[in-house]
Amino acid sequence: MSYLLMLSLLPPINTLILVWFVRIHNTHHEGESEKKYLNIFSLMALVIAAYLMIVIILENTLTLQLSIRIFTFIVLMVLLASLLCIAFKAHEKNASNSASESFLAEGSNLIVREDSSNNPLPADDTNSQRTLQQGGNLNLFQAVKTLNFWILFVSMACGMGSGLATVNNMSQIGESLGYSTLETGSLVALWSIWNFLGRFGAGYVSDYFLHTQGWARPFFMVITLMTMSIGHVVIAYGLPGALYVGSILVGICYGSQWSLMPTITSEIFGVGHMGSIFNTITIASPVGSYIFSVRVLGYIYDKEASEEGNICVGTHCFMLSFLIMASATVVGSLTALCLFLRTRQFYGQVVLRRIQNVL
Numbered sequence: 001m002s003y004l005l006m007l008s009l010l011p012p013i014n015t016l017i018l019v020w021f022v023r024i025h026n027t028h029h030e031g032e033s034e035k036k037y038l039n040i041f042s043l044m045a046l047v048i049a050a051y052l053m054i055v056i057i058l059e060n061t062l063t064l065q066l067s068i069r070i071f072t073f074i075v076l077m078v079l080l081a082s083l084l085c086i087a088f089k090a091h092e093k094n095a096s097n098s099a100s101e102s103f104l105a106e107g108s109n110l111i112v113r114e115d116s117s118n119n120p121l122p123a124d125d126t127n128s129q130r131t132l133q134q135g136g137n138l139n140l141f142q143a144v145k146t147l148n149f150w151i152l153f154v155s156m157a158c159g160m161g162s163g164l165a166t167v168n169n170m171s172q173i174g175e176s177l178g179y180s181t182l183e184t185g186s187l188v189a190l191w192s193i194w195n196f197l198g199r200f201g202a203g204y205v206s207d208y209f210l211h212t213q214g215w216a217r218p219f220f221m222v223i224t225l226m227t228m229s230i231g232h233v234v235i236a237y238g239l240p241g242a243l244y245v246g247s248i249l250v251g252i253c254y255g256s257q258w259s260l261m262p263t264i265t266s267e268i269f270g271v272g273h274m275g276s277i278f279n280t281i282t283i284a285s286p287v288g289s290y291i292f293s294v295r296v297l298g299y300i301y302d303k304e305a306s307e308e309g310n311i312c313v314g315t316h317c318f319m320l321s322f323l324i325m326a327s328a329t330v331v332g333s334l335t336a337l338c339l340f341l342r343t344r345q346f347y348g349q350v351v352l353r354r355i356q357n358v359l
Helices: 002-021 031-061 065-094 097-118 123-133 140-144 147-167 170-176 182-212 219-237 241-269 274-281 284-306 319-358
Strands: none
Touching: 031 065, 031 182, 065 170, 140 147, 140 170, 140 182, 147 170, 147 241, 147 284, 147 319, 170 182, 170 241, 182 219, 182 241, 219 241, 219 319, 241 274, 241 319
């Protein structure tokens, strides 16, 4: 009970404490410098994730002495402290340039005022602004009336719902396939790392190809959902090590969805009401989780277990369930493909131009 109370109270308390440190910073003068620090920060985050993965695997395969556990903990603290050092270094860099930045800002404001009074925008720029507003800044009621909203809703229900159902039933799946309690516990811990890698990787890769090749971001939804379906099939057949491989594929793709969905929402519907629109779409995640966890996995497992004495052992316990979820993610991938085809021209004409204007 106390553990559940901690889980329920810790996130909001954390948010309330840290919200006082949030500040709005003008970054257009120091974009390259801040990008350098952000890249270093991201690299260190990947190093920490790799370190945690190695430690978890070693603890799962070897019996580590207390001195070694203390050493690994100290190394972890040093790595975490390095992230704070990067943040403080970037803050010092920003503070040292604040005086010169304010001076340049005042000068540029004088130039802009003089320019705006004497040189009105040409007609081409006005047309460009109208083009950038197409499809953007819809409110929730306008977004719900569009087909793109419901395509995202179905894709999220299929992808995130089946991903949540997998991690929620990891213990029962491992038990039915003969994994030990320690192994299933390690798989749940590793899931968090796969989730992080999916969020980081999908964001970085989709940004790179959108900026350099002009690829519409929903294309990466198609790829991740198809890969997730492969992960479900791997788990379904329950071959030796299948749960490790399948959890990696499903975990990475599940994290990818949480990276791609909010960005796609802001790009298609605009950032004006992005919070309300995206959080309405995320209702699909618990809906999908309920359908797959209760109506599919739970129902089929209970039916199989009732024939064997309340505990089901073997690949048949979850094979049909994961094949159903694999089919659902294929459906989600097809709906994402429809979104890609519908928005490909929009990304080429509007989103890329919007990005170029910001840069």
